[in-house]
């Protein structure tokens with residue numbers, strides 16, 4: 393059973409950067425009462441609040457962020473998966489099967505004070521087929537007297553049994569060393585570029601880009617520094633807004649008013665794309681006095697595909713009367729469905745109206761772009777959501793969402809681990825609910841689905 397990273401983006405038209413798992417996943421399996429939860433808590437070092445089990449309450453401990461020796465990984469407690477298979481042995485074996493196909497490594501826990509049971513054997517039989525690393529923890533070794541029983545667990549065929557006492561912490565450091573050694577390296581996360589945050593100011597010709605830039609920098613003062621302007625590099629401007637310095641990228645063209653002769657629209661759009669790509673947050677200027685045009689939608693598509701944070705500035709608001717405003721609202725409802733998450737600011741580059749609202753909107757958008765929801769919090773929310781509204785049945789099968797992690801930021805990217813295909817409508821539903829709960833105003837959110845085949 394191979395794994396597919398299919399389904400791509402939920403609703404943002406693809407994107408140049410495939411989401412990657414920035415954190416490897418460790419799944420913990422074993423029969424009930426061997427001490428899995430205790431061991432998970434031990435691994436977490438209680439870094440995330442773990443909800444105590446209350447009898448009769450669905451257990452929502454599913455996945456958490458852990459860290460050891462500077463390595464971050466996600467720990468999944470498969471006890472929360474509740475497989476539908478009948479009988480304990482089949483159920484635990486099914487969990488092991490899922491774990492094996494879902495995680496980057498599997499930790500199987502056995503109670504050394506009991507020894508290998510038939511259920512443990514069944515689990516081991518499944519895991520011996522695993523293509524990913526499997527580690528064996530012999531738990532409840534509270535003192536040395538049990539060490540000879542531990543040695544007998546070699547018979548499970550899963551390699552060296554690591555003797556631990558989850559309850560007392562005995563040798564859990566050695567086990568964690570072995571775990572991080574078995575896990576694949578996490579790809580490095582894209583870091584914020586040092587220095588001022590990078591802003592792209594984009595929009596169709598004559599929408600007011602250079603007017604706005606002039607307004608922001610002050611028309612009289614030539615405060616704008618040309619930064620790193622080599623002959624090939626586009627020239628950026630440092631602009632102070634609201635007590636913070638921002639780097640407006642590729643403003644040379646705007647300043648020089650290199651305006652379009654025929655045939656240059658193609659080059660203008662390339663330049664727009666380049667500016668967006670070198671930015672972290674984009675101000676998309678729209679002309680509020682005119683109907684939304686194809687050109688506006690093309691610019692918006694570029695922004696959405698780039699995964700950058702975004703602020704929508706409706707310019708020329710000084711020309712907007714009551715009638716136009718009603719008309720505009722209808723146009724925006726239709727035209728901006730893919731960027732409903734972006735804040736809208738009504739401005740006039742000519743009069744200066746509300747341009748000071750741009751800086752707070754940029755800050756909000758970037759904070760969202762940088763935001764990470766801890767795995768525990770994410771899954772506590774998700775398991776409730778899915779219990780209330782399960783994914784629609786497809787081909788007679790009910791896909792299960794096992795757990796989720798926020799794999800990355802810039803843009804925030806969720807990965808849902810499932811047993812089946814999730815329809816686009818359901819992923820949009822998850823995104824909407826995710827935003828209701830966690831915010832993320834001003835930033836796109838990507839939702840990828842990893843389906844076990």
Ligand code: GDP
Nearest residue numbers: 424425426427428429430531532533557558559
């Ligand atoms: P799970 O069902 O596999 O998640 O098991 P739990 O973590 O809920 O533990 C089951 C029982 O075993 C609890 O009463 C724990 O306190 C106990 N337990 C867990 N680890 C150890 C250990 O290392 N030594 C001893 N003596 N008891 C343990």
Ligand code: GDP
Nearest residue numbers: 597598599600601602603707708709740741742
């Ligand atoms: P760019 O091509 O996007 O850089 O647009 P410009 O800044 O050159 O502006 C194009 C035209 O729109 C100029 O005549 C500006 O004076 C005018 N303009 C820009 N912003 C506003 C605004 O807020 N209100 C009004 N009424 N006119 C504006």
